[in-house]
Amino acid sequence: MPANKKSQAFWKEFLHDHNVAAVSPSSPFLIKRLLRRLNLVHAHTVVEFGPGTGVATAAVLAGLPADATYLACETNPAFAAALTAWPDPRLTVVNDDSRRIKTVLAQHGLKNVDLVISSIPFGYLSENDRADLVADVKSLLRPGGKFVVFHQYSALMEPHLKRNFAKVHVEFEPLNVFPCFLIEGVKE
Numbered sequence: 001m002p003a004n005k006k007s008q009a010f011w012k013e014f015l016h017d018h019n020v021a022a023v024s025p026s027s028p029f030l031i032k033r034l035l036r037r038l039n040l041v042h043a044h045t046v047v048e049f050g051p052g053t054g055v056a057t058a059a060v061l062a063g064l065p066a067d068a069t070y071l072a073c074e075t076n077p078a079f080a081a082a083l084t085a086w087p088d089p090r091l092t093v094v095n096d097d098s099r100r101i102k103t104v105l106a107q108h109g110l111k112n113v114d115l116v117i118s119s120i121p122f123g124y125l126s127e128n129d130r131a132d133l134v135a136d137v138k139s140l141l142r143p144g145g146k147f148v149v150f151h152q153y154s155a156l157m158e159p160h161l162k163r164n165f166a167k168v169h170v171e172f173e174p175l176n177v178f179p180c181f182l183i184e185g186v187k188e
């Protein structure tokens, strides 16, 4: 889908789905910043929370090996349906809540995840759900695996990642609507 169509689709869903939590998809600047943190040629199992119209999904898939598996978990039915129609055989889309990721991955026989990327609005979750979700991600990642949280309007998740991951790195992207943080944790 062309970028202007993606922006229109995003805006339309934002108007009636509170969980979309952004007026437009991640900017190309934010996506570039995300990609700089990822070592995709060695990644085989990737999970994404909240792909939306798929701007990060497309960029990450472009760098992954041909035999990789990419599972995207999206609560918005219209976004999930549009992504399900993508012809990439590596991509599986589930119209589900990321808080159920342990069950979803078990249903798909996936473990030892290399990378989890997430742009869901963590501010909308309860403190307990945030803590549980980060602990679940940690348990699903292989040693050395990475959790990257991006398109976050505050550094709310930094302490959560610091409690769970050996190495945490924080960046800020001013060229996005709205300017936002990217926070990365690497599992020991």
Ligand SMILES: C[S@@+](CC[C@H](N)C(=O)[O-])C[C@H]1O[C@@H](n2cnc3c(N)ncnc32)[C@H](O)[C@@H]1O
Pocket (backbone or CB within 6 Å): 019, 020, 021, 022, 024, 025, 026, 049, 050, 051, 052, 053, 054, 055, 056, 073, 074, 075, 076, 079, 096, 097, 098, 099, 119, 120, 121, 151
């Ligand atoms: C800020 S938008 C980012 C969309 C896209 N990744 C991007 O970068 O343009 C957040 C996305 O997360 C989805 N979302 C919100 N809460 C979610 C949850 N608990 N589980 C899965 N997806 C969720 C929304 O529907 C929306 O598509």
